[in-house]
Amino acid sequence: MCQEVREALLGWYDGHARDLPWRIGPAARARGVRPEPYPVWLSEVMLQQTTVAAVIPYWRRFTETWPTVEALAAAEDGAVMAAWAGLGYYARARNLLACAREVAMRDGRFPETEAELRELPGIGRYTAAAIAAICFDEPAVVVDGNVERVTSRLFAVRTPLPGARPLLREKAASLTTPVRPGDWAQAVMDLGATICTPRSPACAICPVMRWCEARKAGIQSDLPAKAPKKARPLKRAVFWAARRADGAWLLERRPPKGMLGGTLGWPTTNWAEKPEGGPPLAAEWREAGTVDHGFTHYLLSAEVRAAEVGVDAVPERGEWHQAVPSELPTLFRKAMERAAAALD
C-alpha cells in the first residue's frame, strides 16, 4: 500500500504542486536542479506556525533586501526585527539572524545534512529534515502538522495529539524513500494544505482516497484527535505613548527574551492581573482607550495613555523614534493608532 500511495501522491504533485516563490519549476526539478538552501531556509523559518499567504510578502521583502545569507548576516539587528514586525514569534527573527551569521562564517554555505542543519539556531527537527530533503535529496523523515494530519487519517490513528507523535512519525517514516525525497515532503504538505485540510477535507478529489483508512471508517474529519486545551487567563497593562512636538514617539526596545522579545514597543507596566509601574516621564497623560489582544497563552487588555510633550522632555527610559507603524508588532501598532487619534 505504501508504494501505491507514494506513486499516486507524487503523480498528483507533478500536476498540482503549488506555485510558490521559493520553489523551482517542475522542468528544472526533473533535470536534477535543486533549489538554493538560503531561500528555502528563509521560507521554512517564516512558515513555522504561519500561513503561506502571510509569509509570501515577507519572504519577497527579505530576499530583495538581503539576496544572500551573507547579506542577511551583515544586517543590523534592528533592521531585521523591523522587517519581521507583524509576522509574529519574534524569537524566529533573532534565531534567523544568529543562524545567518553562523552560516556566513562557513563562507555562506549551509551544511548539507539533516544532522548538521539541526545544530543551527532556529532549525529544529522539522526544518532540518525539510531543507535536507528539498535542497540535498536526503530521504529525511519530514514531519510537520500537515504530515501528522495526513498520516493520522491515512492510517486511522485515533490516539490524540501530542501523545500520537511517535507513532505518526513511524508512519511517516514508512512512507519515506530515497525516491524524490524533496518532492515527497512537499507533496504531503501540499495535500494537507489544499485537500486533506483540518476541517471538511476534500476527499472526493484526493489522489490517495482509496488507501485512506479514516475515509473508509468515515472519521476523517475527527482526525487527528487532540487533547483538550486550557483556558487563557486575562492580563492587564498600561502603555504610555508620548509624542514629542517634533513628531517623535517615545519607544523602548524590549528585552531580548520573553514576550515580543527584541521588538520595539511602548513603555509599559508589567503584564499581569494587577499591573504595576509608572510612566516613563511626567506629563499630562490622557486616556486613549484600550487595546485587547489575544496571544497563544493569554489575553491582554492594555490601557493606552497618550501625551504630547515638548522637544526638551527627558524620559526616564526609552528612546525617541521617528517611528513608522510598520516597525512595531501588531499589538503596539494598534496602541499607536489609539494614541494618535487621542492626540489629534
Place this chain on the structure above:
DNA sequence: CAGGCGTGGGA
C-alpha cells in the same frame, strides 16, 4: 517536557 511564544483569517 509542558509551556511559552504572534498574528490574521476562516467557520
Place this chain on the structure above:
DNA sequence: TTCCCAAGCCT
C-alpha cells in the same frame, strides 16, 4: 463573538 488554526522551536 469566539474558537481554532498555520510548514515549530526552545527551555
